[in-house]
Amino acid sequence: xxxxxxxxxxxxxxxxxxxxxxxxxxxxxxxxxxxxxxxxxxxxxxxxxxxxxxxxxxxxxxxxxxxxxxxxxxxxxxxxxxxxxxxxxxxxxxxxxxxxxxxxxxxxxxxxxxxxxxxxxxxxxxxxxxxxxxxxxxxxxxxxxxxxxxxxxxxxxxxxxxxxxxxxxxxxxxxxxxxxxxxxxxxxxxxxxxxxxxxxxxxxxxxxxxxxxxxxxxxxxxxxxxxxxxxxxxxxxxxxxxxxxxxxxxxxxxxxxxxxxxxxxxxxxxxxxxxxxxxxxxxxxxxxxxxxxxxxxxxxxxxxxxxxxxxxxxxxxxxxxxxxxxxxxxxxxxxxxxxxxxxxxxxxxxxxxxxxxxxxxxxxxxxxxxxxxxxxxxxxxxxxxxxxxxxxxxxxxxxxxxxxxxxxxxxxxxxxxxxxxxxxxxxxxxxxxxxxxxxxxxxxxxxxxxxxxxxxxxxxxxxxxxxxxxxxxx
Numbered sequence: 001x002x003x004x005x006x007x008x009x010x011x012x013x014x015x016x017x018x019x020x021x022x023x024x025x026x027x028x029x030x031x032x033x034x035x036x037x038x039x040x041x042x043x044x045x046x047x048x049x050x051x052x053x054x055x056x057x058x059x060x061x062x063x064x065x066x067x068x069x070x071x072x073x074x075x076x077x078x079x080x081x082x083x084x085x086x087x088x089x090x091x092x093x094x095x096x097x098x099x100x101x102x103x104x105x106x107x108x109x110x111x112x113x114x115x116x117x118x119x120x121x122x123x124x125x126x127x128x129x130x131x132x133x134x135x136x137x138x139x140x141x142x143x144x145x146x147x148x149x150x151x152x153x154x155x156x157x158x159x160x161x162x163x164x165x166x167x168x169x170x171x172x173x174x175x176x177x178x179x180x181x182x183x184x185x186x187x188x189x190x191x192x193x194x195x196x197x198x199x200x201x202x203x204x205x206x207x208x209x210x211x212x213x214x215x216x217x218x219x220x221x222x223x224x225x226x227x228x229x230x231x232x233x234x235x236x237x238x239x240x241x242x243x244x245x246x247x248x249x250x251x252x253x254x255x256x257x258x259x260x261x262x263x264x265x266x267x268x269x270x271x272x273x274x275x276x277x278x279x280x281x282x283x284x285x286x287x288x289x290x291x292x293x294x295x296x297x298x299x300x301x302x303x304x305x306x307x308x309x310x311x312x313x314x315x316x317x318x319x320x321x322x323x324x325x326x327x328x329x330x331x332x333x334x335x336x337x338x339x340x341x342x343x344x345x346x347x348x349x350x351x352x353x354x355x356x357x358x359x360x361x362x363x364x365x366x367x368x369x370x371x372x373x374x375x376x377x378x379x380x381x382x383x384x385x386x387x388x389x390x391x392x393x394x395x396x397x398x399x400x401x402x403x404x405x406x407x408x409x410x411x412x413x414x415x416x417x418x419x420x421x422x423x424x425x426x427x428x429x430x431x432x433x434x435x436x437x438x439x440x441x442x443x444x445x446x447x448x449x450x451x452x453x454x455x456x457x458x459x460x461x462x463x464x465x466x467x468x469x470x471x472x473x474x
Contacts, residue, residue, distance in 0.1 A: 002394070003028065003327055003331045004334050004394075004412050004413040005300045005304065005305070005307060005330040005333075005334065005412055006030040006031060006305055006307075006409065006410050006412060007029050007031070007306060007307060007308075007309070007323060007326055007327060007330070008029075008030070008032075008033050008065065008273055008275075008306050008307070008308040008309065008410075009024060009029045009031070009032060009309045009313040009319070010034075010308075010310045010311070010312075010313050010314040011032055011033065011035075011047050011051070011313070011314060012038070012311075012313070013314070013315055014315050014316055014319050015313050015314060016047060016050070018053070021050055021051065021054045022054040022057060024313065024319055024320055024323055025051075025054050025055055025058055025060070025062060026058055027320050027323040027324045027327065028326075028327040029062060029323055030062055030063065030306065030409045031062060031063040031064070031186075031306065032051045032063070032064050032065070033065045033189075033310075034048065034064065034065070034066050034183075034185070035067050035310075035314065036066060036067055036068050036173075036176045036179075036180075037067075037069040041182075044066070044179055044183060045179065045182065048064055048184075048185070049183075051064055061405050061416070062409050063186040063187060063406045063410055064183065064184070064187070064406075065185065065187035065188070066176070066177075066179070066180035066185040066187070066213070067189040067218075068173045068177070068188065068191050069173060069191060070168060070169075070170065070192040070218075071109065071166035071167060071168070071170055071192060072108045072109060072170075073108070073109045073112070073156060073164060073166055074108045074109065074154045074155060074156050074157060075106065075107060075153075075154065075155055075157060076097065076098070076099070076105050076106030076153070076154070077099055077106070077154065078099060078100040078101065078105060078152065079099040079100065079101055080101070081153060082150055082152035082153070083100070083101060083102045083150075083151055084149070084150050084151070085102070085129060085145045085150075085151055086145060086148045087145055087146060087147060087148045089102075089144075089148070090103070090134075090142065090143070090144060090145075091104060091131060091145050092104030092105075092142050092143065093105060093112065093157075094106060094140040094141070095107040095110040095112070095113060095140075096138075105151075108154070109166060110139075111165065111166065112164070113139060113140075115159065115163060115165055116136060116141060116159065117133065117136065118133055118135055119132065119133065120132075120159060120160075120163075121146075121160035121161075122141075122143065122157055122158070123159070123160055123248075124151060124155050124156070124157055124158075125151060125152075125155040125156070126156065126243065127158065127247040129145070129147060129148065129151055129155075130145070130146040130147035131143035131144065131145055131146065132146050158244060158247040158248050161249075162221055162222025162223045163223075164221075167198075168191065168192045168193045168194060168201075168202070169190070169198065169201060169202060169205065173191075177205055177206055177209050177211065178209050180206075180213060181206070181213075184403070185211075186213055186214065186403070186406045186409075186410075187213055187216055187236075188202070188211070188213040188214070188215055188216065189217075189218055190202045190217055190235075191218050191220070191241075192218065192220055192244075193217050193218070193219075193221070193224060193231055194221055194223040194227065195223070195230065195231065196227065196233065198217075199217055199235050200234055203215055203234075212403075214236035214237060214271070215235050215236050215237075216237045216238065216239050216271070216273065217231050217232070217237075217239070218241040219231070219239065219240060219241055219245060220241035220243065220244035220245045221244070221248060224245075225249065225257065228264065229268075232264055232268050232270050233268060235270065236270060236271060237271025237272060237305070237410075238265050238270065238271070238272055238273070239273040239274075239275050240258050240261050240262065240274045240275060240304075241275055242254050242258070242275065242276035242277070243275075243276040243277070246276075255298075258299070258302060259302050262299075262302045262303050262304050263302075267388075269384060269388055271305045271306075271384075271410055271411070272303070272304045272305050272306070273304065273305065273410075274299040274302070274307050275308035277310075278292065278299070278308065278309060278312075278326070279292050279296070279312045279325065279326060280292065280312065282316060282322040282325065283312055283316040283317065284316070286318050286321055287325065288322075288325055293329050296326060296333070297330075297333035298333075300329075300330050300337075301333055301336070301337065303412075304412070305410055305411060306410055307330065339366065339390045339391060339392040340390075341362060341366045341390070341391050353462070353463050354381060354382055354385075354462035354463065355381075355382075357451050357463060357464065357465055358375075358383075358385040358386045358451065358462070359385065359389075360465055361375070361386065361465050362391040364467060365392075365393045365449045366392060368449075368467070369392075369393075370393055370446075370447040370448055370467070371393065371441075371442050371446035371447060372394050372395075372436060372442050372446070372449075373386065373391075373394070373395045373396065373449045373451070374396045374398055374432050374433075374436060374448055374450045374451075375395060375396070375397050375450075375451045375462075376398050376428060376429075376450065376451065376452045376453070376462075377398070377399050377404065377451075377462065378399060378401055378453075378461075379404055380397060380407055380411070380416070381462075382397075383395060383397035383408055383411055383416070386413075386414070387411040387412050387413050387414045390413065394441070395413055395414045396415050396416075396441065397415070397417070398418075398432050398435065399416065399417075399418065399419065399421075400418070400420055400421045402418065417435060419431060419432060419435055421456055423455070423456050425452065426473070429450060429452065429466070429468075429473055430473045432450065433448070433468075433473055436448070436470075442470050443470060444470050444471040445470060446470045447467065447468075447470075448468060448469075449465065449466070449467050450466045450467075450468065451464065451466075452464050452465075452466065
């Protein structure tokens with residue numbers, strides 16, 4: 001089944017055996033997410049090794065995304081493990097408290113007292129519990145419960161409308177970056193960035209650790225919405241992290257924001273991942289709800305590069321079936337897409353030669369109705385530019401760099417393939433044609449568009465386009 005939209009799946013207890021992992025990759029996973037909120041560096045190194053080994057056994061490459069934990073804005077623990085709060089009762093959040101009870105609980109985030117004032121609304125446990133701050137004295141925040149419910153250990157805290165000052169990068173994140181570099185992660189997801197400076201700092205720290213991963217900014221703070229364009233420009237891509245974001249800005253606001261974020265990112269040639277509760281019911285059930293099917297399909301129609309699974313594959317009962325369902329939904333949604341390439345190109349200017357070649361290849365493929373585009377690329381930049389527009393034909397990115405092949409696994413409508421590339425241009429073009437024929441993607445007589453850089457082997461050097469019928473290069 002041909003599918004343009006990519007699937008990101010999270011590794012966890014339910015999916016860390018070699019058998020399940022291999023079946024997940026075979027079912028269609030393109031990117032494996034390692035959640036650094038859980039586990040040790042040794043755990044992540046072992047899981048990354050298993051991912052590479054499983055992919056190798058299937059004769060393919062997938063990307064690894066290291067997802068940093070970010071600041072822990074959470075309550076502490078309860079003596080009994082959980083309490084039930086009732087509307088109207090008083091409840092105290094106290095940074096000095098050890099164990100909690102029905103009257104109050106401690107704080108992992110000690111600085112919360114500086115970020116709130118009387119009247120502020122605090123949302124706990126993904127917004128299920130709502131507290132209104134009445135007073136702040138020393139280490140204690142006195143609140144009144146407006147919406148009660150069960151509350152257990154270490155649940156997250158959000159401030160309605162945003163305003164928490166916790167830095168996006170913690171000392172733990174800085175250590176985890178070194179682990180991400182050690183496992184050669186292609187992507188590094190930064191949690192809770194507020195502005196472009198957070199992303200600049202992340203890139204500097206990553207480079208200092210010797211890493212070259214692409215940076216994904218997780219948009220999950222209210223402040224990030226106000227700085228959205230600058231965060232996108234400072235990143236290689238964004239994640240529409242709908243969980244914490246919905247708690248801060250309200251559930252009803254998120255669908256519109258999702259469409260806006262994806263549109264802005266694509267216009268800026270950046271990647272997008274849509275995440276959180278996409279197939280949540282499949283944690284326990286073997287089939288998704290109709291609402292989940294529509295949610296995934298709408299993200300595809302919005303133009304997202306990838307849809308992401310979290311607990312569904314990390315802790316769910318049906319990780320492989322979830323991936324199979326998601327893959328089918330994506331493929332069906334893509335059948336209804338229309339291509340409007342001419343309109344996309346209106347009022348667009350291209351200042352780079354390689355970008356101009358990429359756009360020319362798309363335009364040619366669209367109007368000549370070619371069978372495929374084959375982009376011979378070192379870094380993958382040409383393929384990325386092509387993937388921002390739907391021209392109605394598949395893009396094959398042929399690269400001699402395994403790192404580029406893995407990274408391009410996240411690019412929508414791009415199928416990255418490994419191809420050795422020497423200095424003989426004609427020999428490389430014939431090898432590219434042979435590879436697509438051998439894989440059953442094209443056949444003799446089909447029209448294809450090739451992009452290439454001369455001299456060969458120079459990153460960012462794409463400067464030529466060639467239109468051929470398969471077999472004519474012989």
